[in-house]
Amino acid sequence: MKAAKLAVICFMVGCIFSAQGHQHHHHSHGEGVLFVVHDQDKWQVKFILPAGDIFGFEHQPETAEQKQVIKKTLAKLENSQQLVTFNGECKLIHAKFENPFEHHTHHAHQDLEVEYSFSCDKPVSKVTVTLFAWTEAISVIEAQWITEQAQGIAELTATKPYIEWPL
Structure with a gap:
């Protein structure tokens, strides 16, 4: 039963990430997208942010200065706490992101996609976006989440940078 449940959640995550991240997400400066998915002690987080x-x-x-900015920023993304924190005891399992300028593209607008996988030993009831602390260029993040108890959508800002739900 657990394997079937996990397969359904993985399918849903794939659909959300694929559909929302590539078809419905419109590139708007100052706005980002966040997806949060939970199953048992595992958490998946994905950001889609305008590279500009x-x-x-x-x-x-x-x-050389722009190349240095890319290098420093990508190094910052290695630390998941630069973008997101949990109120439970969570350990980063995997981080995935690429330099959006690495592959030559003809797109006028570039997005940065950052994915993190976590394992949490204690229940989580709050996810906070810490990205607002180091970039003022992002003013709004549209967050969508699916947990074992609930799902929802919220608009996050520097004054309300978190989503939370009852345990």
Whole structure:
């Protein structure tokens, strides 16, 4: 039964990430998207953020300074707490993101996609976006979540950077 439940949740996550992240997400400066999915002690988090708001530009880096900005920012993303924290005791299992400028593309707008997987030893009732603390360029994050108890949508800002639910 657990394997079937996990398969359904994984399918739902794939559908949400695929559909929302690529078809319905419109690229708007100052706005990002967050998906949070929970199953037992596992948590998946995915951000889709405009590269211009994270790096300060969307074109291929042209100067040594821009290349350094990319390097520093990608290093910052290795620490998941730079983007998100949980109120439970959670351990980062996996981080996945790529330099959006690494592959030459003809898109006028670049997005940065960041995915984290966590394992939490204690129940989680609150997820906080810490990204607002280091980039003022993002003013709104549209958050969607699915937990074992509930699902929902919320608009997160620097003054209300979290989603929470009763345990």
